[in-house]
Amino acid sequence: MSASSHAPLHVVVAGGGIAGVEAVLALGDLAGDAVRMTLVAPDSEFELKPLRTAVPFAADHRRRHPLRELTRNLPVELRQDAVAAVEPDRHVVRLAEGGELHYDALVVAVGARPRPAYQRALTFGASPRTEALNGLLADLDEHYSRSVAFIVAPGVSWSLPLYELALMTAAEVWSMGIDDVQLELITPESAPLAIFGPAASSAVAKLLDDAGVAFRPGAYAEVDARGRITVRPGGHEVEARRVVALPLLDGPRVPGVPADPHGFIPVDDHGRVRGLDDVYAAGDGADFPIKQGGLGCQQADAVAEHLAARAGADLEPRPFRPVLRGKLLTGHGAQYLRNPLHGGAGESRASDFQLWSPATKVSGRYLSLWLNHLDAGGTRGLATPAPAPPHVDDVDIEVPLPAPYELRRRTLAFDPYSPVRHPVSRA
Numbered sequence: 001m002s003a004s005s006h007a008p009l010h011v012v013v014a015g016g017g018i019a020g021v022e023a024v025l026a027l028g029d030l031a032g033d034a035v036r037m038t039l040v041a042p043d044s045e046f047e048l049k050p051l052r053t054a055v056p057f058a059a060d061h062r063r064r065h066p067l068r069e070l071t072r073n074l075p076v077e078l079r080q081d082a083v084a085a086v087e088p089d090r091h092v093v094r095l096a097e098g099g100e101l102h103y104d105a106l107v108v109a110v111g112a113r114p115r116p117a118y119q120r121a122l123t124f125g126a127s128p129r130t131e132a133l134n135g136l137l138a139d140l141d142e143h144y145s146r147s148v149a150f151i152v153a154p155g156v157s158w159s160l161p162l163y164e165l166a167l168m169t170a171a172e173v174w175s176m177g178i179d180d181v182q183l184e185l186i187t188p189e190s191a192p193l194a195i196f197g198p199a200a201s202s203a204v205a206k207l208l209d210d211a212g213v214a215f216r217p218g219a220y221a222e223v224d225a226r227g228r229i230t231v232r233p234g235g236h237e238v239e240a241r242r243v244v245a246l247p248l249l250d251g252p253r254v255p256g257v258p259a260d261p262h263g264f265i266p267v268d269d270h271g272r273v274r275g276l277d278d279v280y281a282a283g284d285g286a287d288f289p290i291k292q293g294g295l296g297c298q299q300a301d302a303v304a305e306h307l308a309a310r311a312g313a314d315l316e317p318r319p320f321r322p323v324l325r326g327k328l329l330t331g332h333g334a335q336y337l338r339n340p341l342h343g344g345a346g347e348s349r350a351s352d353f354q355l356w357s358p359a360t361k362v363s364g365r366y367l368s369l370w371l372n373h374l375d376a377g378g379t380r381g382l383a384t385p386a387p388a389p390p391h392v393d394d395v396d397i398e399v400p401l402p403a404p405y406e407l408r409r410r411t412l413a414f415d416p417y418s419p420v421r422h423p424v425s426r427a
Helices: 018-034 049-057 067-072 131-141 160-175 198-211 293-310 367-375
Strands: 009-014 035-041 045-047 064-066 076-080 083-087 092-095 100-102 105-108 113-115 147-151 182-186 213-216 220-223 229-232 236-238 242-245 248-250 279-281 323-329 334-340 349-351
Touching: 009 018, 009 293, 018 035, 018 067, 018 293, 018 367, 035 067, 049 160, 064 067, 067 076, 083 105, 105 293, 131 160, 131 242, 147 160, 147 220, 160 182, 160 198, 160 213, 160 242, 160 323, 198 213, 198 323, 198 334, 198 349, 279 293, 293 323
Parallel strands: 009 035, 009 105, 035 076, 105 279, 147 182, 147 242, 182 213
Antiparallel strands: 045 064, 083 092, 092 100, 113 248, 220 229, 229 236, 323 334, 334 349
């Protein structure tokens, strides 16, 4: 299906998380009135979930923003509901609370389903609650526990949050004057955060060493019902009173949408679902093996460009070419990590200074600017962040337009490097 000069392309976006919001913002910028959107989200608010690791340490607060903010400047209707099934032959989405939505194009950005990797472990990220980690910190403070193992379970592809928890726990206990706690990070990775490449691994290894966190690479940990830890290969037993782990992720298995054996949605480089017409997917629910918010934004951007071109925008849709960016909270600031996952886009980098701007926890070309706008009160435009230091030469840095200016539909290119240029209305 395609849009005519009289009827805008109706795009239904399923999911109000990182990829879903990025898709709405990007499509609103690139296509303007050539599309109308319906955002179907089970919650009325957007939460930046990667900041949950900082909450127990008071390093940051959990940020929630009403999704209604999207409707102020964009051609989008918000439906608080969930997708129960898709009927692609009819171009219909069936909703959990009853009713149907017809679409010209559908973007599935419903995320993945977390489940605990171990029965006897504090699983961080399986639910919105962070109180369990507060309890662990209290136990360490009161000497009920003297050892903690942070375990990356086999099957976890995005381990950065566990490194944050280990480093910030170390900073917290040392700040309490406690020097007899044993902290260890056990992982199948060959080096610390190996996915970011050698430069970043070296920097993170030093952070762990300086924090007193022992690092055990190439290790596959088993945790039995009594909490005993056995490491393979070798069968070595690790002594730790408490275990902290990240959840495993299963695909969403949306009825009517193809899925691989693990439930994830197979897509091509433009986010098109393989085997279906007019259906796209982005974010953790898609079958790209690394599940990370910034990559979800990049997937959503590729989808938005393809849809905008279909709607008549004068641009050549670019395929998804992942560049991994991670802001690692350490308890003493942050380490910025960057690694292109495709050829010809530079090398692995690590820096105490920001390698992208705005230097948000999740780097989204549109999402970062939208969140900066809301955090600034939503009334005085986007605050201009501190400039990157001169030696930073990333060609794909996202730089916000100079403040002050207003967010207005069709008059602002949210992305300064948008393929479609709009006149900018300045205050």
